[in-house]
Amino acid sequence: MAKKPHIRSLSRFSGSHLMADPSLSSCPSYGAGPTQDAAFPGSPPPQLALLDMFFPGFSMFAGAFQRYFYVDLNLYIPLLLFLSMFIVCWNYASGYLWDQVETHFMSVVDIRIDDEIYNILMAWVATQRFSQGARKFVVNTSLSSRSWYLWRWNDDDDDDDDEHGYGEGSSNDRKKKKALSYTPSFGSHYFWYRGRLLLFRRLPNREQNSFMHVSEREEISISCFGRNPWILKELLLEAREKYLLKDEHKTQIYRGTTKAMSSEPSWQRCMSRASRPFSTVILNEERKKELIDDVTDYLNPMTQRWYANRGIPYRRGYLLHGPPGTGKSSLSLALAGFFKLRIYIVSLSSVNATEENLGNLFAELPRRCVVLLEDIDSAGLTHTRENDNKNPSPPPKEEEMEPGQITRGNGNTNDNNNTPSFRLSLSGLLNILDGVASQEGRILIMTTNHPEKLDKALIRPGRVDMVIGFGLADEYMIINIFRNIFAYLEGDDGPEVEKYIKLTPEEREVAMEKRKKERLVHDSKIEELAKIFASKIPAHEFSPAELQGHLMKNKHNPQNAIDTAEEFIEKTRAEHKEKERKAAEEKRKAEEKKKRKMKIKKRRKRRRRPRKKRRKREKVKAEMEKKKAEEEAKKSGEKKKNEKDKEATESNNEASSDAKPDVSPDPATKSATTACEKMSPVAPSVDRIIVREDKKSDDDEGSRHDSGYGTPLSETHEA
Numbered sequence: 001m002a003k004k005p006h007i008r009s010l011s012r013f014s015g016s017h018l019m020a021d022p023s024l025s026s027c028p029s030y031g032a033g034p035t036q037d038a039a040f041p042g043s044p045p046p047q048l049a050l051l052d053m054f055f056p057g058f059s060m061f062a063g064a065f066q067r068y069f070y071v072d073l074n075l076y077i078p079l080l081l082f083l084s085m086f087i088v089c090w091n092y093a094s095g096y097l098w099d100q101v102e103t104h105f106m107s108v109v110d111i112r113i114d115d116e117i118y119n120i121l122m123a124w125v126a127t128q129r130f131s132q133g134a135r136k137f138v139v140n141t142s143l144s145s146r147s148w149y150l151w152r153w154n155d156d157d158d159d160d161d162d163e164h165g166y167g168e169g170s171s172n173d174r175k176k177k178k179a180l181s182y183t184p185s186f187g188s189h190y191f192w193y194r195g196r197l198l199l200f201r202r203l204p205n206r207e208q209n210s211f212m213h214v215s216e217r218e219e220i221s222i223s224c225f226g227r228n229p230w231i232l233k234e235l236l237l238e239a240r241e242k243y244l245l246k247d248e249h250k251t252q253i254y255r256g257t258t259k260a261m262s263s264e265p266s267w268q269r270c271m272s273r274a275s276r277p278f279s280t281v282i283l284n285e286e287r288k289k290e291l292i293d294d295v296t297d298y299l300n301p302m303t304q305r306w307y308a309n310r311g312i313p314y315r316r317g318y319l320l321h322g323p324p325g326t327g328k329s330s331l332s333l334a335l336a337g338f339f340k341l342r343i344y345i346v347s348l349s350s351v352n353a354t355e356e357n358l359g360n361l362f363a364e365l366p367r368r369c370v371v372l373l374e375d376i377d378s379a380g381l382t383h384t385r386e387n388d389n390k391n392p393s394p395p396p397k398e399e400e401m402e403p404g405q406i407t408r409g410n411g412n413t414n415d416n417n418n419t420p421s422f423r424l425s426l427s428g429l430l431n432i433l434d435g436v437a438s439q440e441g442r443i444l445i446m447t448t449n450h451p452e453k454l455d456k457a458l459i460r461p462g463r464v465d466m467v468i469g470f471g472l473a474d475e476y477m478i479i480n481i482f483r484n485i486f487a488y489l490e491g492d493d494g495p496e497v498e499k500y501i502k503l504t505p506e507e508r509e510v511a512m513e514k515r516k517k518e519r520l521v522h523d524s525k526i527e528e529l530a531k532i533f534a535s536k537i538p539a540h541e542f543s544p545a546e547l548q549g550h551l552m553k554n555k556h557n558p559q560n561a562i563d564t565a566e567e568f569i570e571k572t573r574a575e576h577k578e579k580e581r582k583a584a585e586e587k588r589k590a591e592e593k594k595k596r597k598m599k600i601k602k603r604r605k606r607r608r609r610p611r612k613k614r615r616k617r618e619k620v621k622a623e624m625e626k627k628k629a630e631e632e633a634k635k636s637g638e639k640k641k642n643e644k645d646k647e648a649t650e651s652n653n654e655a656s657s658d659a660k661p662d663v664s665p666d667p668a669t670k671s672a673t674t675a676c677e678k679m680s681p682v683a684p685s686v687d688r689i690i691v692r693e694d695k696k697s698d699d700d701e702g703s704r705h706d707s708g709y710g711t712p713l714s715e716t717h718e719a
């Protein structure tokens with residue numbers, strides 16, 4: 001019965017006047033209701049035809065819908081179209097309007113996720129109500145930036161654990177108990193801050209760089225209404241203060257690293273450690289006081305003015321030297337913690353410690369900080385600046401490096417042949433430390449195991465203002481190290497305080513008094529034990545680090561530490577011997593290698609020398625032969641010439657004899673004739689030829705005559 005109207009309507013439109021599309025023949029609504037076209041009664045309503053074009057089969061669906069639900073969709077099409085148009089327009093207009101409002105009426109701060117400000121802001125956001133009440137949120141065990149070079153340094157950062165009271169227990173337990181932090185997920189989140197409505201936006205990164213992790217791909221911004229961004233700056237300052245407050249009792253340690261996709265190094269916080277109390281560094285009390293007074297005076301604002309007035313660069317440098325494990329690094333960290341300064345550690349032995357990189361890092365240093373240059377002797381800066389400048393030698397080869405020297409260092413950076421700048425020369429380091437462009441206000445600490453190896457220029461006054469030597473443990477040190485390990489120190493019994501909280505005030509007072517007495521007894525006992533321990537350990541033989549290692553093994557049993565002292569001495573001595581043996585072995589090997597090299601060099605030279613000699617001899621021989629040949633050629637040439645001359649002379653003589661037949665053989669006449677011939681133009685040539693001939697014969701036969709001119713004519717004629 002309910003289907004009757006449907007049958008009726010079908011029968012009304014089942015004629016040949018239906019449109020060509022057979023599917024439409026089943027459409028019940030054609031010709032029915034207000035949508036039917038009056039001019040062409042068989043054709044579908046224009047909007048349906050249009051919709052059919054875009055959504056094939058829509059008319060069938062509309063027909064079926066009407067058949068079963070008695071709702072004519074044709075009636076709602078304009079409404080639907082209008083709604084969708086409105087939504088599209090709204091989306092476009094709202095985006096455009098929002099952009100306009102944001103550009104002209106709002107202030108926005110963008111937070112970079114590869115900067116420490118990300119950690120600062122997210123730590124703040126996590127503590128806000130809007131963040132904790134967000135329906136869509138991100139949960140983290142660490143709020144730090146996911147950028148690899150910020151993230152990797154925070155792996156062992158236990159800040160959050162301490163804050164939530166999860167500081168005790170093994171590290172595994174602690175990891176399990178890591179606190180959860182909640183921050184709003186992607187989208188816009190409004191919140192109130194100091195009576196102003198702010199907007200926190202977290203959006204997926206539009207760039208989607210493939211080298212980024214998914215967790216890195218986000219953009220964060222905070223906006224406020226109004227063109228003045230002061231409220232945003234206040235928020236950021238508050239976040240920063242809270243962040244720093246967390247680190248107040250910690251020493252922040254920075255190291256120079258190179259960012260991804262960048263060749264320029266920059267400082268990144270690698271960890272924040274609980275500040276080391278100065279008292280725990282065992283050093284001559286006077287020396288310690290001197291150091292603290294010196295730094296206190298240096299950091300006084302008046303001192304800076306004093307320096308400026310006198311044109312002295314406002315810098316201070318300290319050199320800590322001594323054997324390994326004697327407390328040089330510990331003192332540097334304690335000093336930074338004591339003055340609440342950040343410490344920036346540079347390892348000169350790092351591969352990246354080039355002059356350019358180091359210069360960039362030093363240029364980025366904040367005004368007040370401690371810079372620690374560790375093990376400057378291992379950086380290859382041990383030869384003098386004079387050498388450096390006069391003999392710009394090539395960097396030492398690997399086999400020529402000293403044991404413990406990690407970089408080749410000290411190569412020539414001054415030469416003009418564009419050698420790569422991976423070397424750090426002494427003059428380069430000095431320029432960085434106190435060149436014209438170097439930062440003022442910092443405290444520079446250099447540590448070394450071999451002060452004697454350092455160039456005087458590096459440790460001259462002005463660069464190094466105080467030198468502190470550290471030695472192996474003496475009696476005073478041994479006692480103090482023992483006391484440090486076993487005596488009660490402030491804050492040792494944190495969890496015990498919690499026990500007292502459960503007691504009534506009276507009970508608590510009694511318990512605390514009892515505990516105090518127990519501690520006094522314990523400490524006086526430790527004092528005695530320390531003396532006994534010191535009497536068992538020979539002075540100036542072991543480093544504080546070695547002693548600390550032994551005591552730490554027995555940290556709950558001081559008596560055992562004393563009982564096993566002999567064992568420790570024997571073992572450590574054996575280790576020392578082994579170390580010495582290894583060092584000597586290495587040295588011997590290095591020397592042998594050097595000798596072998598020298599030998600090879602010499603042998604090569606020697607092999608080269610005979611060859612040279614032979615070549616020289618052959619050369620000389622060839623030259624001599626050449627000369628001889630030339631002489632012979634000359635001789636034969638002259639002989640031929642002489643012969644020719646002779647022939648000419650003979651013919652001349654013959655001619656002259658024909659002209660003067662009666663030549664008197666009388667010597668007086670002869671000499672007169674000679675004199676006359678000498679005067680005549682023809683005679684000299686003949687005469688000269690004769691003389692030369694005589695001279696030649698002289699040479700050949702030995703000096704028979706003193707001069708050709710004295711040669712008797714008769715002889716000449718004979719010749």
Ligand SMILES: Nc1ncnc2c1ncn2[C@@H]1O[C@H](COP(=O)(O)OP(=O)(O)OP(=O)(O)O)[C@@H](O)[C@H]1O
Pocket residue numbers: 280281282283322323324325326327328329330331448449544545546548
């Ligand atoms: N004078 C000292 N006072 C207190 N602790 C010390 C002292 N010397 C060494 N130690 C302990 O020994 C360990 C190593 O010390 P540190 O790293 O400061 O030695 P270092 O002189 O810098 O050694 P290296 O020359 O090898 O860098 C630390 O744990 C530190 O606590």
